Amino acid sequence: MRPEASSRPLALDTLAVHAGQPPDPVSGAVMTPIVLASTFAQDGPGNHKGFEYSRSGNPTRQALEACLAALEGAKHGLCFSSGLAATATILHTLRPGDHVLSGDDVYGGTFRLFDKVMKHFGVEYSMVDMRSPDAVRAAVRPTTKMVWLETPSNPMLKVFDIAKMAEIARAAGAVLVVDNTFATPVLQQPLALGASIVVHSMTKYLNGHSDVVGGALMTSDEGLRERLAFLQNAMGGVPGPFDCYLVLRGLKTLGVRVRHQCASAAILAEKLAGHAKVKRVIYPGLASHPDHALAARQMKLPGAMISAELHGGLDESAGFLKRLGIFACAESLGGVESLAEHPAIMTHASVPEASRRVLGISDSLVRLSVGLEDVGDLWADIEHALS
Numbered sequence: 184m185r186p187e188a189s190s191r192p193l194a195l196d197t198l199a200v201h202a203g204q205p206p207d208p209v210s211g212a213v214m215t216p217i218v219l220a221s222t223f224a225q226d227g228p229g230n231h232k233g234f235e236y237s238r239s240g241n242p243t244r245q246a247l248e249a250c251l252a253a254l255e256g257a258k259h260g261l262c263f264s265s266g267l268a269a270t271a272t273i274l275h276t277l278r279p280g281d282h283v284l285s286g287d288d289v290y291g292g293t294f295r296l297f298d299k300v301m302k303h304f305g306v307e308y309s310m311v312d313m314r315s316p317d318a319v320r321a322a323v324r325p326t327t328k329m330v331w332l333e334t335p336s337n338p339m340l341k342v343f344d345i346a347k348m349a350e351i352a353r354a355a356g357a358v359l360v361v362d363n364t365f366a367t368p369v370l371q372q373p374l375a376l377g378a379s380i381v382v383h384s385m386t387k388y389l390n391g392h393s394d395v396v397g398g399a400l401m402t403s404d405e406g407l408r409e410r411l412a413f414l415q416n417a418m419g420g421v422p423g424p425f426d427c428y429l430v431l432r433g434l435k436t437l438g439v440r441v442r443h444q445c446a447s448a449a450i451l452a453e454k455l456a457g458h459a460k461v462k463r464v465i466y467p468g469l470a471s472h473p474d475h476a477l478a479a480r481q482m483k484l485p486g487a488m489i490s491a492e493l494h495g496g497l498d499e500s501a502g503f504l505k506r507l508g509i510f511a512c513a514e515s516l517g518g519v520e521s522l523a524e525h526p527a528i529m530t531h532a533s534v535p536e537a538s539r540r541v542l543g544i545s546d547s548l549v550r551l552s553v554g555l556e557d558v559g560d561l562w563a564d565i566e567h568a569l570s
């Protein structure tokens with residue numbers, strides 16, 4: 184794509200195919216080359232072509248970082264070897280005595296970083312149900328430097344008002360970080376709503392094919408970018424060039440995949456809600472979801488993740504997961520293949536049982552990641568496993 188093609192701002196689907204990926208200037212190759220070199224020859228000491236050593240910068244990674252920044256409407260993107268490496272790097276902008284105010288329903292590994300890693304460096308955290316802005320305001324401390332949220336949250340699919348949380352964070356002089364893994368920029372762009380940093384597990388929808396573990400953050404704040412780029416290099420949790428290439432390839436179909444997956448999820452959520460073996464369906468697209476109106480306002484579509492409580496206990500939910508044939512019983516989400524899991528035993532085992540109980544992560548809760556298979560086949564699979 185030539186940059187001068189038109190003055191019209193490009194839509195996400197176009198950016199996903201082209202942003203950061205002009206044809207290779209040497210060969211004209213339309214696919215970004217995978218540059219595997221760990222180091223780059225310099226004409227003389229300090230006289231290089233923009234790349235010195237692949238931890239500090241790599242052409243394939245640079246293309247991915249530019250594409251991801253464009254998708255989130257950010258000036259800058261930085262990539263990492265996992266979502267948690269991105270999260271850990273963001274948390275290292277803090278100092279002993281600083282406080283993180285987090286949503287109460289975050290990925291178990293994020294909670295583990297707050298509770299078992301950062302706490303030992305003197306970084307404090309507390310959690311609050313961010314559906315209540317008053318509760319969030321009351322939980323802000325003089326030392327609060329960062330507000331952290333995921334929306335929709337994992338696994339209870341609570342939806343939080345990003346613009347409102349940005350307002351509270353700004354008033355407190357804190358940075359708002361939004362984990363946009365579940366929604367993707369196809370459904371919402373947190374920076375446009377006032378967030379300072381967006382973080383992703385690229386392992387999920389961004390790559391979309393369950394063959395890469397990776398992470399990314401995007402920001403338009405120059406000061407934050409400088410500090411985070413320093414930490415990316417200093418801490419060293421960068422992805423390899425081949426993984427960057429795979430994510431660039433996956434991103435090209437991001438919009439198509441996410442819209443199709445959302446359409447199938449909406450159909451399955453409706454059907455599940457009418458099934459006698461299902462006690463409760465949690466899906467932001469259903470009118471019964473407590474945050475349905477906010478989701479409709481904040482998100483283009485309600486997402487492709489469904490949580491459901493089945494009648495019975497662990498035996499019934501485990502039996503359901505064992506009987507599924509197309510849905511694989513596996514952790515993770517956002518791939519082309521449908522997955523199902525048991526949060527209490529699998530993804531959220533690191534959350535203490537008492538906290539799980541408060542959040543509603545019961546033994547009868549299952550979580551579905553709806554893939555790209557035929558929706559009729561997916562429903563037949565669920566119906567068979569429930570029967």
Ligand SMILES: Cc1ncc(COP(=O)(O)O)c(C=O)c1O
Pocket residue numbers: 265266267268290292293333337362364365383384385386396397398515
């Ligand atoms: C919402 C969310 N954020 C972050 C992560 C961590 O990402 P990764 O597994 O790529 O380290 C996950 C992983 O499941 C996640 O679901």
